[in-house]
Amino acid sequence: MRRVVITGTGSISALGNSMDELLNSIENRVCGTQQMPEWDKYKGLQSLVGAPVTLPDIKTIPRKMRRSMGRMSLLTVFAANEALKSAKIEHDAITNERYGCVAGSTMGSAEALNDTFETMLPDHDLSLLSSMSFFKCISHTVSMNLAHYLGITGCVMATSAACASSLQAMGTGFELIRYNKQDLVLCGGAEELHPTVTGSFDILFATSTKFNDNPENTPRPFDKNRDGLVCGEGAGILVLEELEHAKKRGAKILAEVVGYNTCGSGSHVSQPDREAMIQCMNSALMDASIKPEKIDFVSAHATATLQGDTEEAAAIFEVFGSKTPVNSLKGYIGHTLGASGAIELAASIEMMNKNTIYPTLNLDDVDDKCSMIYHVKTKLKKDIKFILKNCFAFGGINASIICKKYE
Amino acid sequence: MSDQIETMINEVFEESFEIEKEDLKPEANIFEDLGLDSLDVVDLVVALQKKFSVEIRTDERIKDIRTLEDLSKFIKELKSES
Numbered sequence: 001m002r003r004v005v006i007t008g009t010g011s012i013s014a015l016g017n018s019m020d021e022l023l024n025s026i027e028n029r030v031c032g033t034q035q036m037p038e039w040d041k042y043k044g045l046q047s048l049v050g051a052p053v054t055l056p057d058i059k060t061i062p063r064k065m066r067r068s069m070g071r072m073s074l075l076t077v078f079a080a081n082e083a084l085k086s087a088k089i090e091h092d093a094i095t096n097e098r099y100g101c102v103a104g105s106t107m108g109s110a111e112a113l114n115d116t117f118e119t120m121l122p123d124h125d126l127s128l129l130s131s132m133s134f135f136k137c138i139s140h141t142v143s144m145n146l147a148h149y150l151g152i153t154g155c156v157m158a159t160s161a162a163c164a165s166s167l168q169a170m171g172t173g174f175e176l177i178r179y180n181k182q183d184l185v186l187c188g189g190a191e192e193l194h195p196t197v198t199g200s201f202d203i204l205f206a207t208s209t210k211f212n213d214n215p216e217n218t219p220r221p222f223d224k225n226r227d228g229l230v231c232g233e234g235a236g237i238l239v240l241e242e243l244e245h246a247k248k249r250g251a252k253i254l255a256e257v258v259g260y261n262t263c264g265s266g267s268h269v270s271q272p273d274r275e276a277m278i279q280c281m282n283s284a285l286m287d288a289s290i291k292p293e294k295i296d297f298v299s300a301h302a303t304a305t306l307q308g309d310t311e312e313a314a315a316i317f318e319v320f321g322s323k324t325p326v327n328s329l330k331g332y333i334g335h336t337l338g339a340s341g342a343i344e345l346a347a348s349i350e351m352m353n354k355n356t357i358y359p360t361l362n363l364d365d366v367d368d369k370c371s372m373i374y375h376v377k378t379k380l381k382k383d384i385k386f387i388l389k390n391c392f393a394f395g396g397i398n399a400s401i402i403c404k405k406y407e
Numbered sequence: 408m409s410d411q412i413e414t415m416i417n418e419v420f421e422e423s424f425e426i427e428k429e430d431l432k433p434e435a436n437i438f439e440d441l442g443l444d445s446l447d448v449v450d451l452v453v454a455l456q457k458k459f460s461v462e463i464r465t466d467e468r469i470k471d472i473r474t475l476e477d478l479s480k481f482i483k484e485l486k487s488e489s
Binding site: 059064067129130 | 424425442444446447449450453456457462464
């Protein structure tokens with residue numbers, strides 16, 4: 001099997017349009033959650049907070065590339081530009097049948113889907129629909145637009161598994177390179193903040209609703225007073241590359257991907273299942289051929305839902321016991337859903353390389369049901385060699401990935 | 408009225424296709440000079456329908472339009488027919 005390394009990272013989130021801005025904000029314990037006053041008009045929507053992105057100037061993307069991009073694809077392009085820059089790869093060097101992209105999202109652009117139906121349904125009239133509606137609404141809009149923008153001619157694939165989408169993309173890219181199908185794959189995902197997206201969690205009572213007047217105090221992963229997730233938006237793209245390919249071009253290697261697993265819970269569409277989580281993490285460890293005690297830091301999925309955090313804490317305890325540090329980044333950037341795996345893995349790799357684990361924001365009082373694991377509550381300096389990142393999605397789709405410091 | 412139609416057509420090209428005002432000359436070819444393609448034409452039709460409150464999606468005359476001048480003549484014909 002070939003070895004796979006990460007040579008570039010890029011992100012855009014409520015905490016800025018670059019990895020540096022994201023890490024600086026995390027270092028300074030900034031919460032990206034804001035009030036969303038314009039959501040008042042939606043009857044029944046209880047959660048009026050979100051973690052929105054301030055988009056850079058979209059006209060830097062040529063019109064004919066941009067016209068098919070909904071918000072999530074625009075976000076992806078900005079993250080990909082940063083990832084390629086950090087990997088020191090020029091745009092015009094990416095067109096090669098051995099270079100691909102795998103990027104996912106929960107669904108197509110929520111804004112475009114909404115606009116399409118608002119245009120079409122009042123009079124059941126299709127004549128006012130833009131030619132671009134389809135390209136913005138389709139489930140592979142992120143990977144399709146990224147491939148078009150960069151001129152990618154290798155494997156182009158979309159992973160659509162809600163909150164596990166981008167971690168599945170990472171794992172798929174890892175396997176494509178590992179098994180000699182591709183040499184370089186841009187992997188990641190995106191999601192956009194929209195009242196219909198928050199609403200889909202809100203009607204299931206999974207959103208945070210008690211902090212509409214003090215948004216900076218939510219979400220609260222693992223905390224006794226957590227009351228649900230806060231939807232964020234953003235994109236994360238990582239450059240995965242075969243080790244020798246990276247060395248040959250003199251790339252700076254940020255980490256090595258050593259293990260991955262994705263599995264179904266096979267039990268319930270929304271209720272988290274600790275046994276499936278345990279299986280997922282254990283299978284990733286087996287794939288990496290390492291024992292649990294080798295993992296120095298777990299980046300949890302932990303979205304601050306009552307049940308999800310409890311199940312994940314129990315699963316992490318079962319696999320790692322109480323001595324492996326665990327954090328969740330959702331308190332900083334909200335739940336970026338299909339983007340969360342990639343953004344949080346990129347941030348966790350930075351932490352690994354700085355031998356620093358940042359704390360879970362808004363974790364003031366650990367819930368008794370989550371207290372059996374080692375929560376990082378203040379900045380922790382530690383020699384880190386292996387990290388594990390989890391994503392556990394609605395629909396019972398689980399994914400765990402393991403990265404190793406490259407030395 | 409005639410100038411107004413041309414101004415409104417130019418607005419469509421500026422707003423929908425980000426074309427600079429100085430490039431919007433009557434003789435400009437919509438495809439070769441202004442860079443529109445077949446997908447843009449679908450959106451051009453949608454934008455013109457909205458702008459002029461007309462129904463042109465299935466009008467065969469659209470296929471013969473090449474320049475901005477052709478387009479303004481077509482819209483004027485439509486307006487005179489209604």
